[in-house]
Amino acid sequence: MIGQQVTDALNLQMNREFFNARLYLAMAAYFESLSLEGAAHWMQLQSEEETGHAMRIYDHLRERGARIRLTGVEAPPVEWESPLAAFEAAYEHECKVTGEFDEHVALATAEKDNATLIFLQWFVTEQVEEEASVDSVVQKLRMAKESPGALFAIDRMLGQRGAE
Ligand code: FEO
Numbered sequence: 001m002i003g004q005q006v007t008d009a010l011n012l013q014m015n016r017e018f019f020n021a022r023l024y025l026a027m028a029a030y031f032e033s034l035s036l037e038g039a040a041h042w043m044q045l046q047s048e049e050e051t052g053h054a055m056r057i058y059d060h061l062r063e064r065g066a067r068i069r070l071t072g073v074e075a076p077p078v079e080w081e082s083p084l085a086a087f088e089a090a091y092e093h094e095c096k097v098t099g100e101f102d103e104h105v106a107l108a109t110a111e112k113d114n115a116t117l118i119f120l121q122w123f124v125t126e127q128v129e130e131e132a133s134v135d136s137v138v139q140k141l142r143m144a145k146e147s148p149g150a151l152f153a154i155d156r157m158l159g160q161r162g163a164e
Helices: 004-033 037-063 083-110 114-144 148-158
Strands: none
Touching: 004 037, 004 083, 037 083, 037 114, 037 148, 083 114, 114 148
């Protein structure tokens, strides 16, 4: 039996993850507009991962017999100042998501919902990886500064990201 507070928190997070998917798809479209196809590919895969996160939560709620509630999803931004600004925004966003999961862990602990606690462990680990992978791109873009050659090299590298 899953409690109402945990159900509400997980429904909220599921809808946030659908927003995350749209945010990264919007970034993919931004990179397409700059002809940075590697970065667009990276962001498109990130968007697909976020949909996967939402569906993990959907499945957990379903398996626990909870009522699943899809809500409206706010529109993501369309433009960023630069490729670096987009990846910096992605990094800040992932740090925020990490904080959201920390709150869910605290709630599940307080509610003694061990099934949800175990379920959330996957996300806690995933967030470490998500922050690290975005930060690594931010650091490379900062080093590239205004060099088009370095930017195209980074774009080529981002284009090699495989689906996880
Ligand atoms: Fe599902 Fe990148 O947080």
